[in-house]
Amino acid sequence: MAITASPDVSDINLTDLETFVERTPHDWFKRLRxxxxxxxxxxxxxxxxxxxxxxxxILTLQKQPLLFSAGVGxxxxxxxxxxxxxxxxxxxxxxxxxxxxxxxLVNRGFTPKAVKVYENRIRSLIREILVETMxxxxxxxxxxxxxxxxxxxLSDIMGSPIExxxxxxxxxxxxxxxxxxxxxxxxxxxxxxxxxYAHLPFSSPAALEMFDYALGLADLKRNNPGEDVxxxxxxxxxxxxxxxxxxxxxxxxxxxxxxxxxxxxxxSHGIAALLQNRDEIARLCADPTLAGTAAEEVIRYATAVHHxxxxxxxxxxxxxxxxxxxxxxxxxxxxxxxxxxxxxxPNRFDITRTPNKHMAFGLGGPHYCLGSHLARLEIKVWLExxxxxxxxxxxxxxVDRMRSNFFNGIKRIPVRYEGASS
Ligand code: HEM
Numbered sequence: 287m288a289i290t291a292s293p294d295v296s297d298i299n300l301t302d303l304e305t306f307v308e309r310t311p312h313d314w315f316k317r318l319r320x321x322x323x324x325x326x327x328x329x330x331x332x333x334x335x336x337x338x339x340x341x342x343x344i345l346t347l348q349k350q351p352l353l354f355s356a357g358v359g360x361x362x363x364x365x366x367x368x369x370x371x372x373x374x375x376x377x378x379x380x381x382x383x384x385x386x387x388x389x390x391l392v393n394r395g396f397t398p399k400a401v402k403v404y405e406n407r408i409r410s411l412i413r414e415i416l417v418e419t420m421x422x423x424x425x426x427x428x429x430x431x432x433x434x435x436x437x438x439x440l441s442d443i444m445g446s447p448i449e450x451x452x453x454x455x456x457x458x459x460x461x462x463x464x465x466x467x468x469x470x471x472x473x474x475x476x477x478x479x480x481x482x483y484a485h486l487p488f489s490s491p492a493a494l495e496m497f498d499y500a501l502g503l504a505d506l507k508r509n510n511p512g513e514d515v516x517x518x519x520x521x522x523x524x525x526x527x528x529x530x531x532x533x534x535x536x537x538x539x540x541x542x543x544x545x546x547x548x549x550x551x552x553x554s555h556g557i558a559a560l561l562q563n564r565d566e567i568a569r570l571c572a573d574p575t576l577a578g579t580a581a582e583e584v585i586r587y588a589t590a591v592h593h594x595x596x597x598x599x600x601x602x603x604x605x606x607x608x609x610x611x612x613x614x615x616x617x618x619x620x621x622x623x624x625x626x627x628x629x630x631x632p633n634r635f636d637i638t639r640t641p642n643k644h645m646a647f648g649l650g651g652p653h654y655c656l657g658s659h660l661a662r663l664e665i666k667v668w669l670e671x672x673x674x675x676x677x678x679x680x681x682x683x684x685v686d687r688m689r690s691n692f693f694n695g696i697k698r699i700p701v702r703y704e705g706a707s708s
Contacts, residue, residue, distance in 0.1 A: 295322050300337060300616075300691060301329055303465055303476065307689045310592070312633065315339055315621035324604040327616075331476060332365050335595065335614035336607070339621035341628040341645065343604065347617060348651035352599065354615055356653060357381035359597035362692070363614065364489060373485040373532075374493075376540040378594075382652055388537070391522045391529070392656065395443070395515055401660040404439060408664055411438055412671040420675055420703045424682055427699040428554050436549035439664060444541060445514025446503055453499070458543045460492035466689045468697060487539055500538035501531070515541065547693065548590040549661045552646075553668060554696035555588030558685050559635045560676065561701070566637050567676045574673045580637035581666040586644035587635050592620040592694050594648070619645045620694060678704045 298314045305311050318325050318339045325337045338344055347354045360371045360379045371379070377388050394400060412435055419430040437451040446454065463469035465476055472478060475489060486493040504520050511517045519537060522529055529537070560567050570576050596615045601608065609615060622645040624632040629639075647655035655661070682702040688695030 293317050295325070298325075298327075300327050300618075301476075303689045303691055306592075306691045307687050309687075310589075310620060310694060312621075312624055315618065315624060316626075319621060319625055319627075324607040324609070326607070329363070332363060333614065335363060335616050336604075336609055337616050337618060338604070339618050339625075341622040341625040344617045344619070344622045344645065345650045347596065347615065348649060351381055351651050351653075353602065354596035355381050355599050356594070356596055357384075358599060359595070359612075359614065361594045361596070362488065363595055363616070364484065365614075366484060370484045374487045374536070376487065376536040377656075378540055378544070378653060385652055388533075389652075389656070391519065392515060392537075392541075395518070396656050396660060398659045401663055404442070404660070405663060405667060407442065408435070408439060408667045409671060411435060412668055416671060416675060422703075424700070424702050427557050427701045428550070428696060429698070432550045432553040432557070432696075432699075435553070435664060435668060437546050439660070440542065440545045443515055443545070443660075444503075444538075445507060445512045445516045450499075454496075454542055455546060457492050457496045457499070458547050461488045461490050461496070461539070461543055462547050462693050463688055463690060463695060464488050464490050465692075466695070466697075487536065493539060496539045496542065497535040500535045503538075504534065544655075545657050545660070547695070548655075548657075549664055551590040551688075551693065551695045552585050552588040552661065552665060554699055555590070555694070556584030556665065556669075557672075557679075557701075558681070558696065558699055559584065559587055561679065561681045563635050566635060570637055570669065571673055571676060574670055576637055577666045577669040577673075579640060579642070580669050581662055582642045582644070583635065583637050583639050584665055584669070585646045585661065586623050586629075586639070586642055588694060589620040589623045589644075589646045590694050591646070592690075592692055593618045594653075619648065674706060675703065678706055680704065 293313055295317060298318065318337060323340045323343060326334060327337050328334045338347060356379050360366055360374065377385060380388065415431055415434050419425060433455055437455050438448060441448050441451050459469040465474055467474050473480065480489040483489045483491055503516055507517045507520060516538070519529055519534055570580055593616045596617065598609045598611055598613045598615055601610055626632050647658040680702045683700035685696055686698040688697055
């Protein structure tokens with residue numbers, strides 16, 4: 287019988303980014319869920335944080351957004367002054383009621399009915415991308431497919447010119463991939479002093495370029511209004527006032543990064559999981575109506591955002607641990623989505639998994655992903671259109687993972703397409 291070594295809790299270091307390059311440490315998370323469900327993690331460059339890893343616990347914390355606040359310290363692990371928190375505060379980092387007012391501005395554009403309008407556009411775009419890419423034979427799935435679809439759809443929604451998409455993708459990479467040398471060169475967050483940028487989202491100078499881009503687009507839309515989100519934002523009223531320029535820039539940056547990178551990495555994990563589980567390809571090809579449950583499983587299995595951080599606003603006890611006012615508390619969605627208390631055989635990639643009430647979009651709190659219906663639709667249609675190609679598609683080298691304990695990113699997936707089977 288194979289014996290899987292279980293790591294010692296004292297060996298677990300969730301700030302060790304090299305481990306996240308190699309794998310998502312599901313072995314660590316299982317150990318924590320079983321033996322230390324509220325676990326104190328020291329940080330070399332920070333105050334340390336509590337890690338919450340069980341599904342039910344995260345749900346309980348999410349339901350108390352004022353006790354476990356996004357607004358007090360922000361949602362990243364950075365230790366910030368109140369001024370820095372305020373200066374980088376987007377929708378994601380706000381507490382109710384301020385959060386609810388801002389979210390109401392864009393909510394209507396992201397309901398299931400509103401995003402359904404994009405279905406035909408998504409389908410024709412994917413068909414075009416696949417027809418263009420597959421004849422290459424050997425290619426990087428990330429560059430040619432995962433990067434293209436979400437950003438092109440987002441360009442339509444935001445009203446940004448399609449030819450700017452690679453600029454926006456690269457800015458998004460530098461922002462969310464601020465610990466990945468391939469994206470930021472020497473400005474790697476855990477190895478450089480980025481304190482001069484701490485007032486900017488992700489402590490990243492790329493935010494300034496994204497802000498400039500947002501202002502340029504807003505000018506364009508003032509002269510040429512459309513039905514896009516940027517036109518809505520620049521004309522919107524908030525408490526009888528318009529959105530300030532700063533609020534607009536932060537909102538734009540959030541929508542571009544949240545709407546693009548998450549869906550891209552989910553697709554990349556999805557294709558890797560399918561190519562490593564060819565039985566699931568056979569099931570999907572035999573019955574393409576499984577694309578809906580398969581999309582949900584891709585999103586769970588990928589869990590593109592490993593965690594978000596909250597700050598305790600009162601002393602509170604969890605599993606016998608004393609969380610103090612001001613402590614950082616990290617919600618590990620990636621662990622919740624493999625919690626065996628919630629998901630039978632959680633490490634199995636099962637495209638018919640039902641029920642599948644995963645936490646990849648968050649759950650139970652006010653910050654539940656605004657774009658969840660859009661992401662689900664994109665991934666479902668993408669799977670439907672991939673079906674004819676899947677039997678002839680193979681992994682052609684190792685999957686290259688991003689260096690990050692925040693985003694579960696994939697940089698490259700070499701694949702080989704051998705043509706449709708007869
Ligand atoms: C598979 C793709 C996606 C994943 C895994 C994902 C994941 C998440 C997560 C985990 C949160 C935070 C939830 C919480 O703190 O409780 C979030 C929030 C958010 N997401 Fe997504 N997301 C995805 C796609 C999208 C798309 C396509 C958009 C569209 C623009 C989007 C826009 C947002 C926004 C604006 C927020 C902040 C909502 C708020 O604070 O009220 N996301 N997402």
